Amino acid sequence: MSSDYEYSDDEYLYDDDDEDMLSPQDGSAASSDDDMAMDTFGDDFKVPPREKRKSYEVDHDSLSHDAVKKLMAADVDHIAGIFGVDANTAELLLHHLAWNKERLIEKYMDNASAVSVAAGISLPSRASPSSSAAPIRYQGSSTRSSAATRRPARQQTPGARSLPPSSPSSNDAVLTPALAKQERFVCPICFDDSQTRFLSLSCEHQFCAECWNAYVTGKIREEGEHAIRCMAEGCALVAPRTFVLRDALPAPSEDKGTRERYEELQLRHFVASTASLKYCPYPSCTYTVSCPAASTKSSLISMVPTVTCGANATPAHKFCFGCAIESDHRPVICPVARMWLQKCEDDSETANWIKSNTKECSKCQSTIEKNGGCNHMTCKKCKHEFCWVCMGPWSEHGSAWYSCNRYDEKAGVDARDAQSKSRASLERYLHYYNRWANHEQSAKLSVELYSKTEKKMEEMQLTSELTWIEVQFMRKAVDEVEKCRMTLKWTYAMAYYLDKGNEKELFEDNQRDLERAVEDLSELLESPIDPEAISMLRQKVTDRTVYVSKRNEIMLEDTATGFQEGRWKWNVPVEGFD
């Protein structure tokens, strides 16, 4: 998509930005988060105002329903202007070539009449151009055969005769009210001789207005069709917008629904055909997101296009522009995330036991249920402290944090020397899967953490001088933990496919730092509150939240930059690299 015409797209986008009440914070979720943090927490969180896009963010715009309509109309105007045709014709041409202006222009310049025929605008012409533009069409007899036979076509400017864009008076050419008295025309579909209003497209296949109405309404409502062909057998002409809306459908006062559905179907086709546009997938949301940077398959190997629509919703409508896997799977790119999920699905049987919510204490074997986000477990019975992820004693984590996040392949292979290779590869997978699933589960459990936190916040207000606003640091901390667990989750999918080497080690260093910071904060949030030490707790939580946020930033920034630099090497072929 790089043509001389492309600039107009951008131009319209910016225009819409100005006109369509898109306030600045609609641009992206990250910016509004930061604003919130500034407002709510005052000096606790010193987040510098955002100046420019971060490397893990992607430029995108949120468009209202009307803004998309304008984009579509702009394309139509653009083509109408270049080709010197009316808007109806331009729209049919664009529809035919799936709104690919560049290809349309190329094909139209090459052979305008062939494109017009293929687009259902005009019949293949055999006769020489006719100069007599009779205002009233020839009326066929009422026999079955005549209706099905094509009239000799005349040379015509596409669609122009039957459908001038903005002059209702010339509509007389299509409508033939109170037919010439000498010949009585009967509609070949309904044979209702009381019908007096007849319509045809430029093919002159006449049918009564009531049949057209029933046909067009059925196509739109029953079949969800918006490119509606002429009713005559084998006739390939497509009814242009004006014909549908002004001539075939009843007045807006009688049937508003069908008109709206028709417009909606056209808009959907436009959005579906335009690679840089996507509907917001949240139920009944009417926004569309424009993200030209992520409109090609090859762009998805160097970025994760996480976008947010302009709906004023809590939480914001965040989704991935490149896939439907998960709303935000940063830092890992779409094709690798997809590969990972597929693998998890294929191996789910083997991995099932890990997902289970319960484990046995490694010391006394009593069953322990995980009911919070923290990985620091304490057995109720024997007070043994251990790590939920690796089951190792917690003491080793607390002091030295031995590399729980890293599957040291060499050491592993050495240790499992006796075991088969397939067993080793399964264990390698389980190592990553285990951590991936654990973060997912912990993030889910954050609902519980939320209500616990809320209780604590209430407690704090009662036992200290802190106001409601001032205890919000707990909520902010919980939010941050959840967000970072999602990052961590996907880092394990990424690490599984990263090729061995320095780059992967640096990646895993960042991962380990983030994980440690998250577990520290998570643990702090679950510890009991000492009313005497609330201000200290507040300071601690606030500091750790800032630190976690910083580690997350570093993780995302570095991974995204690595994609841009092509620094990450995969141990399997990844879709899009070819």
Place this chain on the structure above:
Amino acid sequence: MASISARRLKKELTEINHEGTPTGIKLLSADDFETWFFSIEVLGNTLYQGEVFKLMFRFDGHYPISSPAVQFVVDQTHQAPIHPHVYSNGHICASILGNDWSPVLSVASVCITLQSMLASCKSKERPPDNDRYVAHAPDNPKKTRFHYDVDRV
């Protein structure tokens, strides 16, 4: 809508009664404007010489704006013709009964099209997906979204 459908079918019935049906096609019954039956055979030197089939037309209130449901009858005395576009339950994969239906087509023109579909058949075979389709087919063939072959009929 029901009135369009009734008027149109009345008109078609009158025409059939006056002008007769095309050769090889006979009206068996048309007791109402919902279900009609025809017998159909392919004359001349074809693979279906001597075979007589029974066709059922079902009309809803939207006929002829929407197509009739047409299928071969399969019962004790009738079989569906063995043809690459005809399933053993009598359902027919023909584009004029779906995508390419035009409201100007009629019961008679559908009969003629099906007759010539049989006449041009070169080898008596069921559709390759016959068993799979028949096992899950809806009662009304209009509910099936057929994938039409390149050689449209």
